[in-house]
Amino acid sequence: xxRKSVGLVQSHTYTFADADEPLVLESGKTLAPVAVAYExxxxxxxxxxxxxxxxxxxxxxxxxxGYHHPHDKHLGWWDGMIGPGKAFDTxxxxxxxxxxxxxxxxxxxxxxxxxxxxxxxGLDFPIVTIRDMVDVQQRLITxxxxxxxxxVAGGSMGGFQVLEWxxxxxEKVRSAICLASSARLSAQGIAFNAVxxxxxxKDSAWAEGHYEGDGPENGLAIAxxxxxxxxxxxxxxxxxxxxxxxxxxxxxxxxxxEFAVESYLNHKGNAFKRRFDANSYLYMTKAMDYFDIExxxxxxxxxxxxxxxxxxxxxxxxxxLFPSAQSKALVHAxxxxxxxxSFIEVDSPYGHDAFLVEEDRLAQIMAAFLSGGEKADVxxxxx
Amino acid sequence: xxRKSVGLVQSHTYTFADADEPLVLESGKTLAPVAVAYExxxxxxxxxxxxxxxxxxxxxxxxxxGYHHPHDKHLGWWDGMIGPGKAFDTxxxxxxxxxxxxxxxxxxxxxxxxxxxxxxxGLDFPIVTIRDMVDVQQRLITxxxxxxxxxVAGGSMGGFQVLEWxxxxxEKVRSAICLASSARLSAQGIAFNAVxxxxxxKDSAWAEGHYEGDGPENGLAIAxxxxxxxxxxxxxxxxxxxxxxxxxxxxxxxxxxEFAVESYLNHKGNAFKRRFDANSYLYMTKAMDYFDIExxxxxxxxxxxxxxxxxxxxxxxxxxLFPSAQSKALVHAxxxxxxxxSFIEVDSPYGHDAFLVEEDRLAQIMAAFLSGGEKADVxxxxx
Numbered sequence: 001x002x003r004k005s006v007g008l009v010q011s012h013t014y015t016f017a018d019a020d021e022p023l024v025l026e027s028g029k030t031l032a033p034v035a036v037a038y039e040x041x042x043x044x045x046x047x048x049x050x051x052x053x054x055x056x057x058x059x060x061x062x063x064x065x066g067y068h069h070p071h072d073k074h075l076g077w078w079d080g081m082i083g084p085g086k087a088f089d090t091x092x093x094x095x096x097x098x099x100x101x102x103x104x105x106x107x108x109x110x111x112x113x114x115x116x117x118x119x120x121x122g123l124d125f126p127i128v129t130i131r132d133m134v135d136v137q138q139r140l141i142t143x144x145x146x147x148x149x150x151x152v153a154g155g156s157m158g159g160f161q162v163l164e165w166x167x168x169x170x171e172k173v174r175s176a177i178c179l180a181s182s183a184r185l186s187a188q189g190i191a192f193n194a195v196x197x198x199x200x201x202k203d204s205a206w207a208e209g210h211y212e213g214d215g216p217e218n219g220l221a222i223a224x225x226x227x228x229x230x231x232x233x234x235x236x237x238x239x240x241x242x243x244x245x246x247x248x249x250x251x252x253x254x255x256x257x258e259f260a261v262e263s264y265l266n267h268k269g270n271a272f273k274r275r276f277d278a279n280s281y282l283y284m285t286k287a288m289d290y291f292d293i294e295x296x297x298x299x300x301x302x303x304x305x306x307x308x309x310x311x312x313x314x315x316x317x318x319x320x321l322f323p324s325a326q327s328k329a330l331v332h333a334x335x336x337x338x339x340x341x342s343f344i345e346v347d348s349p350y351g352h353d354a355f356l357v358e359e360d361r362l363a364q365i366m367a368a369f370l371s372g373g374e375k376a377d378v379x380x381x382x383x
Numbered sequence: 384x385x386r387k388s389v390g391l392v393q394s395h396t397y398t399f400a401d402a403d404e405p406l407v408l409e410s411g412k413t414l415a416p417v418a419v420a421y422e423x424x425x426x427x428x429x430x431x432x433x434x435x436x437x438x439x440x441x442x443x444x445x446x447x448x449g450y451h452h453p454h455d456k457h458l459g460w461w462d463g464m465i466g467p468g469k470a471f472d473t474x475x476x477x478x479x480x481x482x483x484x485x486x487x488x489x490x491x492x493x494x495x496x497x498x499x500x501x502x503x504x505g506l507d508f509p510i511v512t513i514r515d516m517v518d519v520q521q522r523l524i525t526x527x528x529x530x531x532x533x534x535v536a537g538g539s540m541g542g543f544q545v546l547e548w549x550x551x552x553x554e555k556v557r558s559a560i561c562l563a564s565s566a567r568l569s570a571q572g573i574a575f576n577a578v579x580x581x582x583x584x585k586d587s588a589w590a591e592g593h594y595e596g597d598g599p600e601n602g603l604a605i606a607x608x609x610x611x612x613x614x615x616x617x618x619x620x621x622x623x624x625x626x627x628x629x630x631x632x633x634x635x636x637x638x639x640x641e642f643a644v645e646s647y648l649n650h651k652g653n654a655f656k657r658r659f660d661a662n663s664y665l666y667m668t669k670a671m672d673y674f675d676i677e678x679x680x681x682x683x684x685x686x687x688x689x690x691x692x693x694x695x696x697x698x699x700x701x702x703x704l705f706p707s708a709q710s711k712a713l714v715h716a717x718x719x720x721x722x723x724x725s726f727i728e729v730d731s732p733y734g735h736d737a738f739l740v741e742e743d744r745l746a747q748i749m750a751a752f753l754s755g756g757e758k759a760d761v762x763x764x765x766x
Contacts, residue, residue, distance in 0.1 A: 027636040127636040187620040187644045188612065194645040195608045197638065198652075202601035204587055218585035225578045226609060229571065234706070237570040243675055251673060253410040253510040255580065255665060259672065261570045262577040269581075282638060289642065290634060292626055320703070323617070 006041040009066035029126035037106025038098035042090030051146045054097040055154030055161035061105035064097035080359030087363040101136045102128040104277035111277040123209030134164045155179035155355030160291045166309040176309040180355040182326035184292040193285035196223030220278040221269030233318035233351030301336040310340040316354035317347045387466045389424040392449035412509035420489025421481035425473030434529045437480040438537030438544035444488035447480035463742030470746040484519045485511040487660035494660040506592030517547045538562035538738035543674045549692040559692040563738040565709035567675040576668035579606030603661040604652030616701035616734030684719040694724040695752045699737035
């Protein structure tokens with residue numbers, strides 16, 4: 001076990017909303033009840049002003065750090081960043097992570113049982129947006145007695161939520177850390193998501209979204225394979241796999257899984273289809289497609305006028321799904337509104353995955369950014 | 384009709400090989416008979432020394448220029464480059480294009496009827512390689528009475544064939560034009576092909592390759608969608624589609640095909656599944672995966688030692704499937720062997736598709752390169 005791990009952790013569930021007071025979604029549709037799966041690491045201080053909310057990406061969940069069983073081989077997805085002495089130092093901060101609405105890891109989503117029908121929602125589940133994810137998180141942190149978040153942080157789709165938090169609840173966000181993300185999903189991003197969704201919905205096992213049991217595993221695996229190509233840089237693919245054959249010295253002259261990179265993608269696809277719900281994949285990708293700050297808050301260079309959060313924007317040099325230029329556009333927009341923003345472009349071969357991988361290199365910078373906020377607050381330099 | 388079109392053209396078929404003298408493939412397997420569909424434009428000169436062979440890319444065919452019927456709306460795939468006064472000037476050159484072996488447009492491939500069984504080969508068809516494609520073309524040009532090609536040209540997978548021609552038949556290639564290509568398919572290229580093949584083979588209609596009728600149309604369409612993302616630059620996708628909705632002003636909050644870029648990909652996928660054979664897609668992509676000059680000819684910087692062709696290498700600035708750096712590696716390898724090579728990087732937003740789209744910009748340069756060879760030959764400057 002990692003000595004610096006937060007150790008054994010537990011998932012919790014907070015349930016809210018009922019038929020009389022349902023959750024009203026951005027689409028105008030309503031949902032009730034809403035269960036939110038979440039975990040916390042570290043402890044709240046007296047006035048609960050040390051809470052850091054972590055927002056997960058497309059396939060993430062509430063289990064961001066530690067382990068669930070003493071012999072658990074799998075640590076939380078951001079364990080390298082969350083723990084005693086780590087970037088999100090659980091000796092100082094009360095770190096919270098929840099599964100996004102529409103997800104499939106404990107929070108209400110398309111695989112949840114509809115209270116009226118006793119069956120999974122399936123495609124009857126309403127479309128959810130990044131704003132809806134943030135609204136649900138806001139209900140959770142209010143429930144936890146938090147008036148204002150010390151910080152909110154996340155990468156990729158998590159970064160979308162970070163931006164939405166700062167914009168939608170300006171008075172509740174003291175600082176914001178947005179990694180490998182953007183003010184909107186690009187046309188290319190939408191295109192890759194569309195391929196993934198097509199792979200799922202054209203799988204005959206999808207059954208118009210009302211599958212039972214395994215569901216469209218093949219389609220989901222293909223969607224994940226496409227995803228993984230976009231998460232790695234060409235450079236890393238080349239150095240990690242190149243044209244190496246998986247288990248032979250000579251070409252097989254057949255259609256077996258032959259190259260190491262094929263084997264890697266197959267493995268990733270197969271692992272994913274066992275742990276993720278295909279409908280949830282549709283909803284999460286659609287939420288990403290819909291994210292567009294300008295649609296919700298007007299021209300980018302004026303959109304951040306009312307935010308209160310200090311910002312840290314992080315881009316990665318070989319990320320081609322969320323290229324640096326998209327992070328820089330965020331920085332320019334924040335500066336145009338005279339906001340406090342730190343920008344770092346991390347030189348990394350890991351592509352988009354870098355936000356999950358390059359933990360050590362970012363830890364110190366992030367810790368400094370977080371502490372800086374504290375000091376600045378003491379000095380009254382920031383509201 | 385385009386005034387400069389070669390006009391009405393006909394497909395021809397050349398058939399060779401029989402049980403006694405089959406075509407021996409790179410894998411060691413044999414094939415007989417082999418039919419080759421081809422077209423020619425312009426006329427041979429007296430000694431047939433003005434032949435230019437055009438090699439098509441993954442989804443291309445022998446129909447490179449002109450039209451098949453007087454009211455045909457579809458011109459050949461490289462009509463902008465081939466015709467009177469065009470880059471491949473049919474007033475001067477005898478231009479030939481054939482469908483690659485393993486294809487589905489008249490040349491023997493997996494959809495061809497097996498003479499013994501009376502059924503399509505399906506997955507019983509042997510794996511073919513770029514070398515096999517070139518060997519079949521070599522049989523064709525010999526049949527056409529051509530001793531030496533004035534030039535051989537192609538982009539992407541066509542560029543692989545150009546390289547293979549110069550390496551395998553050095554005495555038969557006077558000049559070579561290789562566009563948007565590489566000395567080997569990259570790990571990322573293999574990865575995208577693997578996704579496309581998975582989409583096809585996981586489609587239940589594929590039936591282990593022995594489908595009849597429509598076959599795995601959904602899988603083939605998904606493979607094509609992935610392909611099209613890789614053919615366009617992010618820049619072009621953004622300027623052409625951005626986040627524009629296809630047919631509404633407001634978000635639909637459902638899973639319909641909503642964004643213009645989704646609609647574009649769907650259209651491309653659907654058009655492709657009607658015109659291409661899914662098994663052929665498997666074979667063509669596998670041939671690309673296998674292409675690797677070093678595997679066949681040793682270290683790249685020595686591989687070109689024996690070639691006689693002058694080379695023109697063309698890269699496109701926003702091509703991320705075959706990035707400029709891969710073209711430059713070819714240039715360096717040719718220079719390392721003291722070969723005559725011209726390199727052009729065309730600044731274009733069209734990504735990999737640029738080799739099909741940027742016809743006007745390249746026409747003059749290519750015409751000059753081709754003529755230059757003629758003059759140099761007159762002067763005895765080149766063997």
